[in-house]
Amino acid sequence: MGTPSRVAIVGAGLIGRAFAITFARAGHEVRLWDPAPDAAAAALAYVRSVGEDLARNDLLNGRSVDDIVGALTPCASLAEALDGVRWVQECGPETIEVKRASFAEIDRLAPADAVLASSSSALLPSAIFEAVPGRARGVVAHPINPPYLVPAVEVVPSRWTDPAVLERAVAFLAAAGQVPLRMEKEIDGFIMNRMQGALMEEAFRLVAGGYASAADVDRGIADGLALRWSFIGPFETIDLNAPGGIADYIARYQPMYAGLFQGMRERVDWAEVAAGGVEAERRAAVPAAQLPARQRWRDRRLMALIAQKRRADRDIGR
Amino acid sequence: MGTPSRVAIVGAGLIGRAFAITFARAGHEVRLWDPAPDAAAAALAYVRSVGEDLARNDLLNGRSVDDIVGALTPCASLAEALDGVRWVQECGPETIEVKRASFAEIDRLAPADAVLASSSSALLPSAIFEAVPGRARGVVAHPINPPYLVPAVEVVPSRWTDPAVLERAVAFLAAAGQVPLRMEKEIDGFIMNRMQGALMEEAFRLVAGGYASAADVDRGIADGLALRWSFIGPFETIDLNAPGGIADYIARYQPMYAGLFQGMRERVDWAEVAAGGVEAERRAAVPAAQLPARQRWRDRRLMALIAQKRRADRDIGR
Known part of the structure; x- marks a missing residue:
């Protein structure tokens, strides 16, 4: 093929x-x-x-x-x-x-x-x-x-x-x-929508609870977690974040994570959180009339990022 | 200051x-x-x-x-x-x-x-x-x-x-x-470890269920979701993924996501999933002795990415 x-x-x-x-x-x-x-x-x-x-x-x-x-x-x-x-x-x-x-x-x-x-x-x-x-x-x-x-x-x-x-x-x-x-077999949401759903659910929960703005949650991903995720993914990220690799990482940090999951079991109504402030926050950042222009800007940034990844694959290695 | x-x-x-x-x-x-x-x-x-x-x-x-x-x-x-x-x-x-x-x-x-x-x-x-x-x-x-x-x-x-x-x-x-x-008030895990925990929990679940390898989950983030997340974050990503913005996105897609969360409530033991295959998969990709070299490679890639983001901020806009 x-x-x-x-x-x-x-x-x-x-x-x-x-x-x-x-x-x-x-x-x-x-x-x-x-x-x-x-x-x-x-x-x-x-x-x-x-x-x-x-x-x-x-x-x-x-x-x-x-x-x-x-x-x-x-x-x-x-x-x-x-x-x-x-x-x-x-x-x-x-x-x-x-x-x-x-x-x-x-x-x-x-x-x-x-x-x-x-x-x-x-x-x-x-x-x-x-x-x-x-x-x-x-x-x-x-x-x-x-x-x-x-x-x-x-x-x-x-x-x-x-x-x-x-x-x-x-x-x-x-x-x-x-x-x-x-995929070896099917499941609702496949891989990516399941991962996106899990992340977004927690993102909406943080905003709903009044802990941070949507903009600051976005910054925590865009200027934090997603930098490494964008070239090695989350498993390799944690594999490289402990001296002995992923098993060592889990031994060190799973207890901390385990304490978080109990508070993540209740559903969050995204529509309610959006109506309660996130939509207003987004429209203040990008007015509705500017969305198409912002989408074109996103695509230009995405192209520049993909071009950088190709160069880095070649010059620094994969 | x-x-x-x-x-x-x-x-x-x-x-x-x-x-x-x-x-x-x-x-x-x-x-x-x-x-x-x-x-x-x-x-x-x-x-x-x-x-x-x-x-x-x-x-x-x-x-x-x-x-x-x-x-x-x-x-x-x-x-x-x-x-x-x-x-x-x-x-x-x-x-x-x-x-x-x-x-x-x-x-x-x-x-x-x-x-x-x-x-x-x-x-x-x-x-x-x-x-x-x-x-x-x-x-x-x-x-x-x-x-x-x-x-x-x-x-x-x-x-x-x-x-x-x-x-x-x-x-x-x-x-x-x-x-x-x-943050307006404290919560265990703050923002980033909560987001990382929610994502990793679902990543381990997909591997534990035999749906995909850790490498393919990593690819779904590194060559998929995290590309946009790395410069706009997850809220702006969905805001730009429906013609009418985030409220429109939620109206269209929350029902699909809602169907996934019931299957995400059971805890996954990361250590068990690692011992059951992910650790072997990671060590086949990067042997233990190569971890320090791979960490240096990651830091060089991260520097190149940060340099690209600064250029793009300047040339294409934020």
Whole structure:
């Protein structure tokens, strides 16, 4: 799966367009299909505008914007989009009915050896693929948006997924420059939303209890914990934070952490905490009308960070 | 408190030496005292060696290594170290008896207007300062090590802390180039260890359940969630992840997260999970003998990241 080949993207919304960039940058020929007649063509204009920013940050693997846009082919029918592909990335609406109907058709029309991947963030692959005849070749491949900047993609098997398909999915995404997270079995929230949920729940609890502002909690992550997490992750962080490694760290610090968890068991209503002050705090920091500009600023910062990580991987080592 | 002045560091171990760099870099005259006779002098050699690395990454605010080392004065007595200081950073052993005894003496010897700050990571300031006559001027100022690279410092008042002292502590640390997190009241684990504990607990749970390897969980943070967290934090991340901001995000996604928390209430024994595979996985990645070299690698990566953040703050904006 490491050699460039033809892939299909089904659903040309935000995630589909972003995956189109990822796959085109990896040298694949990308077929785009969307049930809305103009969506696939609109995707090309979007890819061109994002591509300029990526080129400026040297994030197109040496390809030009024209190379990327030229690798995309909007298709008039699903059958045409699936012709001869090795990989299908489904990026449709996040409802189980739509996903099931979509994969029934995709399974019928795609080449027998194509891997069928859903971008679903919250539906379990067993629920999506249960009634699909070719369910052994189905997985969830869930990115963090946008995948052309954030490399992590969760690869989640259903209970029917052929282990060889899971292997091929992981290898395909790695060869495309992503960082696949291989799950051995499914669980609600996969890896990343579970980790984000656990962290956010405690963040809302601290604000709800009047201990600190949301801004100061953000600073504790952005100017504190997430600096190391952003290049080694939390397990390696604690492994390097005690002379004898992770077992030594746990022996020293688990008693301190254990004392905290009792106070973390009650649910916090995020909506109530937001209405009680966090939303006002955020809108004072970034007024609603400025959110799109702030999102563009975030993407520029993210590109600069990714470019720095690539340089550091090369110059200092991984 | 923004103008350079004299500060004292009590305890010249790992944290004390690191704070010495932070304060000297900010232009302060730094008095060092440690009950072990050679510790303060040994700190100078350490500061010189770390200083070279910081200078190479342009992280000394334009000062030379000689400037930094020249700003440090090892003192023969606590009284000498505290003479004329505006700030005392206590960095002794993490036991309540030692902290209490230490602050009883510090409070007696320090100028009446000096702020007394403990680096304690886990002891509550009310427990530390309860019996100290000048308890109104005591706070915890807990860094992530090393503070000369990781700017976040939790500033935690005891129940007796004068609000004006809390203000002065926040202003002093900010003027020294740190990012103070202002806590309105104390809680076990403060902000950062609570956030880290909540995240790690879920990380250990995923590995314990056989869903993914520790390496893949690390990748989900390092190549996924922590990229944005490392410059905007988790609240701003979700605020920018829905068209209508944080309230819109919560309306869309809290139901999905709510479904996860029931499965997060049982404690996970980290030691058991480590013995069951994570420690072996980590030692296969980094053998025990290589841990010191890997820690130096981490510090070089951290310096490069901090340097990138400063450039991006300037070129792209904050």
